Amino acid sequence: MARRRLAKKDIRALNATLEQFGVEFSKKDAVELVTMEAGTFTVVNGEPAFVSYDGLFFPHLKFLQTHTTNLPRLTVDMGAVPYVCDGADIMRPGVVAVDEGVVAGALVIVVDEQHGKPLAVCKALLDAAPLKEAVKGKVAENIHYVGDVFWKLTG
Structure with a gap:
């Protein structure tokens, strides 16, 4: 180190x-x-x-x-939380809210709907409008999540 x-x-x-x-x-x-x-x-x-x-x-x-950033957010339902915290990519059925600033290929913060706590940093696979219209499929790729190697290395 x-x-x-x-x-x-x-x-x-x-x-x-x-x-x-x-x-x-x-x-x-x-x-x-x-x-x-x-x-x-x-x-x-x-x-x-x-x-x-x-x-x-x-x-x-x-x-x-x-701290706050200007990154857009995807809000997921509480049923998706354990999967997101286990490194799963974000699937459309679990998403309950989408910020307008979501752009395909850009970073987004995934938060839970109950507390608004950050669960993951992901790369969006769709822009906000098509993401809102989608009913199934993967919408964001998980890059960093609670409990991953980056989380554990920093105590």
Whole structure:
């Protein structure tokens, strides 16, 4: 495991990347890059914030529990929760609400309908309108979920 604290100029460069998520870190934040076999984690003030893995860069679920981003959301019914938390892709019958900003190929946050808690970060397979009209099939590919390797590595 390699750990490196970012300088102020590196934080500025990182903020340019984070702009797509509507997130910005200040120069006062302690920002580190932690490289592990599973991927590279951006750690801010001791908490995991973002993950870089297999060419993808996405927010860590622990970060999403305490911070907001501009990523659109898919809301799933409570019956889908155990499957999503076990790494299953998101199927249309379990989706109860779709944000208008959902775009095919872009990241979405999957939340449960009862508490609105983030369960997964996924890649949408359909735009919002066709997704709302669909009645069956896979609508999002699960990338990071509660209980996966990224979750477990960060305690």
